[in-house]
Amino acid sequence: MVEVRRCTRCILPDIYPSITFNEHGVCNFCLEAAEEKDTPSGKSKAELDRVIETYKGRSDKYDVIVGLSGGKDSSYVAYYLKREYGLKIVGFHYDIGYSSPYAIQNLQNLVKKLDIDLFSVRPRGSFLRRLFAHFLRERGEFCSVCNNLGYLYGASFSRRQGHLLGFSPLMVGGWSKQYEYQPGISVTSMQYFFENLTPALLEELKAQPFIEEKIISRYMAVKDPRQAGIDTSEHEKLGEYAMDFIQLPDYIEWDIKEIPRVLSEKLGWQHPPDVHESHFDCTLFPIKEYLKFKKYGLTQETIKNSRLIREGLMTREEAMERMVLEHTTEPVIFESFIHELGLSMDEVNWKAEWSR
Numbered sequence: 001m002v003e004v005r006r007c008t009r010c011i012l013p014d015i016y017p018s019i020t021f022n023e024h025g026v027c028n029f030c031l032e033a034a035e036e037k038d039t040p041s042g043k044s045k046a047e048l049d050r051v052i053e054t055y056k057g058r059s060d061k062y063d064v065i066v067g068l069s070g071g072k073d074s075s076y077v078a079y080y081l082k083r084e085y086g087l088k089i090v091g092f093h094y095d096i097g098y099s100s101p102y103a104i105q106n107l108q109n110l111v112k113k114l115d116i117d118l119f120s121v122r123p124r125g126s127f128l129r130r131l132f133a134h135f136l137r138e139r140g141e142f143c144s145v146c147n148n149l150g151y152l153y154g155a156s157f158s159r160r161q162g163h164l165l166g167f168s169p170l171m172v173g174g175w176s177k178q179y180e181y182q183p184g185i186s187v188t189s190m191q192y193f194f195e196n197l198t199p200a201l202l203e204e205l206k207a208q209p210f211i212e213e214k215i216i217s218r219y220m221a222v223k224d225p226r227q228a229g230i231d232t233s234e235h236e237k238l239g240e241y242a243m244d245f246i247q248l249p250d251y252i253e254w255d256i257k258e259i260p261r262v263l264s265e266k267l268g269w270q271h272p273p274d275v276h277e278s279h280f281d282c283t284l285f286p287i288k289e290y291l292k293f294k295k296y297g298l299t300q301e302t303i304k305n306s307r308l309i310r311e312g313l314m315t316r317e318e319a320m321e322r323m324v325l326e327h328t329t330e331p332v333i334f335e336s337f338i339h340e341l342g343l344s345m346d347e348v349n350w351k352a353e354w355s356r
């Protein structure tokens, strides 16, 4: 591998857009982060108590909806809400058929040990494959399909449950603390998804039996429905079609090292031995990372871990060690996945399109 120049504080490489280094080799992102006073969401546990109290009792069946994947963040949300509040939880699982065996086992342990109802929905394979193929061909990525489809399913489910308070797995541990959003290589908005659909795919989306058509048309009219938590103006604009969700890490301490330990002790939660604790829940994740590496020369893990270093949640040494686990060579499943979608390698859009 060619040696790349990296920031001496985080691990961002010199190919990252608009990166500059000072005389000590520290990047502008690290310097800016050091200047900015850490601005947490300003929300507290007391506020969480209040929000939960407000929503509790909307339905006699359940108190809250928790999106579950079997990964660490969503599992911890369910565990925490049960332990702290003894809430009646309905789990919502958006299942595309590519969950890892570990994630499936974790999910089974969790619903059993916490004694919660689980609702699982899987879009039909042919529709998913057409979407994946389309986005790979046009944009060289396919994760935006699930990020948005899963959200639309979740919003429809939430509406059917009478607007219970929801905890969204997409955001959990993620955007609220911004670990999972990687400026430059992340696709962020739902509008990107809508805008890139062909008219035929949009029609097919609207015809999905589990997604309310009205939700789609309303969501097409706001900037980013996926960020429309209960206290945002977007949420208000969406009216009765908004999903009433919050992001737990905004309200409590989110110790990313402690969480997997607690989960394994209390729920028998596990992650694969050869992979670290993030993102193993989807078996397609290595493909996502490989595509990013081929296109941009760095993975989302590099950007995320750089942020964790700045926030004091990871040392640079740990981040460098974890780089060995990054998916920088072609994953074994890649070819069969491409084949399954009816694509050839040449049809994938390999062009880098930095988003910012």
Ligand SMILES: [Zn+2]
Pocket (backbone or CB within 6 Å): 007, 008, 009, 010, 011, 012, 026, 027, 028, 029, 030, 031, 306
């Ligand atoms: Zn840096």
